[in-house]
Structures are given as C-alpha cells and as structure tokens.
Amino acid sequence: MHPGITLPDYLDVLTIPTPFPVGPVNIYLARGDDGLTLIDVGPRFEPAQEALREKLTECGYRLSDVRRIILTHAHSDHCGLAGELAEEAGAEVFSHPANFSLLANYADERERWLAFYAALMQEAGMPPDQIVQVDRLRRGMSRYMTPVRPTATLKEGDTLQLGGEEWQVLHTPGHSGGLICLYQPQRQLLISSDHLLRDISSNPIVEPPEQEGRERPRRLVEYMRQLQRIAELPIELALPGHGPFIPDVRDLIARRLAFHDERARQIAKLLQNGARTTYDLTLSLFPHLDPVNRFLAVSEVIGHLEVLELQGEVISAVEDGVRRWQIGPSPR
Numbered sequence: 378m379h380p381g382i383t384l385p386d387y388l389d390v391l392t393i394p395t396p397f398p399v400g401p402v403n404i405y406l407a408r409g410d411d412g413l414t415l416i417d418v419g420p421r422f423e424p425a426q427e428a429l430r431e432k433l434t435e436c437g438y439r440l441s442d443v444r445r446i447i448l449t450h451a452h453s454d455h456c457g458l459a460g461e462l463a464e465e466a467g468a469e470v471f472s473h474p475a476n477f478s479l480l481a482n483y484a485d486e487r488e489r490w491l492a493f494y495a496a497l498m499q500e501a502g503m504p505p506d507q508i509v510q511v512d513r514l515r516r517g518m519s520r521y522m523t524p525v526r527p528t529a530t531l532k533e534g535d536t537l538q539l540g541g542e543e544w545q546v547l548h549t550p551g552h553s554g555g556l557i558c559l560y561q562p563q564r565q566l567l568i569s570s571d572h573l574l575r576d577i578s579s580n581p582i583v584e585p586p587e588q589e590g591r592e593r594p595r596r597l598v599e600y601m602r603q604l605q606r607i608a609e610l611p612i613e614l615a616l617p618g619h620g621p622f623i624p625d626v627r628d629l630i631a632r633r634l635a636f637h638d639e640r641a642r643q644i645a646k647l648l649q650n651g652a653r654t655t656y657d658l659t660l661s662l663f664p665h666l667d668p669v670n671r672f673l674a675v676s677e678v679i680g681h682l683e684v685l686e687l688q689g690e691v692i693s694a695v696e697d698g699v700r701r702w703q704i705g706p707s708p709r
C-alpha cells in the first residue's frame with residue numbers, strides 16, 4: 378500500500394478493518410525504551426480487535442506491552458476500542474481536552490449530540506421522516522465505541538517522545554474540533570489523522586458547541602485555516618488516518634482548498650434565483666444520497682454557507698423554525 382516509502386525504524390503503520398464506508402483505518406505503532414505507543418486504536422469491532430492483536434504479535438508484541446494510547450480525535454473508527462484496550466493493557470490515554478467529554482461520557486454526550494443534530498437538520502429544512510432515519514442510523518453507530526477516560530492531555534505546543542525523537546502536537550480543528558496531528562520537524566513527518574487524507578476530502582462535520590449556550594464552531598472555516606497552516610510547514614511525508622501515505626502535501630492542500638472554493642461558488646450560484654433552505658441546496662448538489670450521506674452532505678453545505686456568510690456574500694433568516702439563505706451583503 379505504501380510502495381518505496383520507509384518510516385523511521387521505531388514507527389510502523391497497522392491497517393485495521395472498520396465497518397464504515399471509509400474502509401480500513403491506519404493506526405501507528407511507535408517503539409520506545411518506555412514500551413509501545415499506539416496512535417489511534419480502531420473501532421470496537423471484532424475483526425478490528427483481532428487484526429490489532431495479530432499485527433502486534435507479528436511485530437513481536439503483546440497487548441500488555443502498550444504503555445500509551447494517543448487518540449487523535451473522538452471518532453469511533455479511530456478510538457472505539459480504546460476503553461477496552463487501555464484497561465487490558467493498563468495503558469495511559471492521551472488526547473486533546475476538546476475530546477475528553479465525548480470520550481469519557483460517551484452515552485450522555487451522544488444524546489446531547491443527537492438532539493443537536495435533530496434540531497440542526499430541522500432548521501436546515503430536512504423532512505421529519507428523514508431526521509428520524511438519520512437519528513436511528515447514527516444511534517446504531519454507538520455500538521462501535523466504548524467510553525474511555527483520558528489520563529493526560531495533549532495540546533497545541535506540547536511535545537512528546539516517540540522512539541526517542543521529539544514530536545510536536547498540532548491542534549488542527551476542522552474535521553473534528555479536538556483533532557490533533559503530530560509533527561516531527563527533523564524528519565519532516567506529519568501524522569495527519571483525518572485532517573489530510575489522500576483520496577477523500579475530509580468532511581468537516583458540524584458539531585455542537587463544547588458547552589451549551591456557547592456559539593457553534595464553524596468547522597469548515599477552521600478546517601480551511603488549518604489546511605493553510607499545514608501547507609506552510611516543511612513536510613516530506615504525511616501519514617494519514619486512512620489510505621496511502623501522502624508525499625505531495627502542498628499540492629494536495631492546494632487541490633482541497635480549490636475544491637472547497639469551487640463548491641462554495643456553486644452554492645452561491647444556486648442562490649441567485651432566490652432564497653433556499655440548506656436541505657434544498659443539498660438536494661440540488663447531491664440528488665441521490667442515502668440518509669447518512671445526506672446528513673453529511675447537509676453538514677458540508679452548512680460549512681460552505683458559513684464560509685460565504687463570513688465573506689459577506691450570503692445572509693440567512695429563520696422563519697417558522699427553518700433557516701433560509703439568500704445572496705446579500707453582511708448585515709454588519
């Protein structure tokens with residue numbers, strides 16, 4: 378899968394199956410004097426668990442050799458297994474503080490998030506029967522996750538030792554608010570998680586505010602900012618959370634940013650004939666989607682509308698519980 382590329386000798390990639398359309402997840406194994414570190418662990422899914430055990434055995438290790446687990450973000454394909462694994466291995470669990478409540482209080486947080494999404498989809502103009510379907514499907518995904526209580530924080534500017542080398546923690550919110558990348562400046566290596574994938578444009582999924590009453594974060598706006606920031610770093614190779622390694626980081630980021638610009642232009646054009654709901658715009662852009670993908674598409678369109686709003690190109694107003702967008706100068 379990664380022809381002609383060699384990683385530092387203390388680092389391995391383990392590719393683990395997931396039950397999700399995204400396909401397998403890449404987790405990274407770092408050997409050090411203080412034992413093994415896993416960067417992400419995969420979902421709570423029998424084939425994933427088996428694959429992880431097998432691959433550790435192939436490398437000459439057992440689960441109990443894992444001393445540290447680093448979770449790049451709180452999505453179940455990356456961290457669903459962490460609770461069981463940390464307990465079995467007695468490992469420390471590191472993550473960004475923005476992931477803590479979802480990781481540790483999964484059941485309660487899940488309910489808060491589902492209620493938030495139902496309200497957001499309603500405001501977007503999604504028909505009630507589809508909101509119910511989305512809710513049901515998202516609920517079903519809970520089985521791939523067990524709660525895990527992180528024991529230590531990793532924040533922007535922190536450093537950690539992997540294989541005796543110093544890696545920097547970069548907080549890159551966008552795809553998820555708590556997402557971190559790890560950067561090794563001498564080798565110019567970036568463990569990019571889902572911030573940068575070669576074959577998929579990472580969807581910056583709308584998320585509720587960390588605390589009720591606060592403003593909802595603009596994930597696509599943040600995501601594009603964080604892509605630009607990564608493009609300024611010298612990077613020889615990015616090691617992503619899914620799919621092949623990425624040697625041409627700057628080119629890929631330029632393509633991603635152009636793609637998002639183009640999509641925003643398409644949406645602005647659709648609004649030229651009058652005000653529309655987010656759901657209506659989503660159907661025009663993506664007419665044939667199943668409920669989960671329609672949810673992701675609505676989330677993406679919300680992101681683009683927020684970018685356009687920030688640029689002063691569109692405005693919106695809520696009427697009878699549904700938000701309508703139109704071309705117009707910023708009211709500010």
Ligand SMILES: [Zn+2]
Nearest residue numbers: 450452552571
């Ligand atoms: Zn993710």
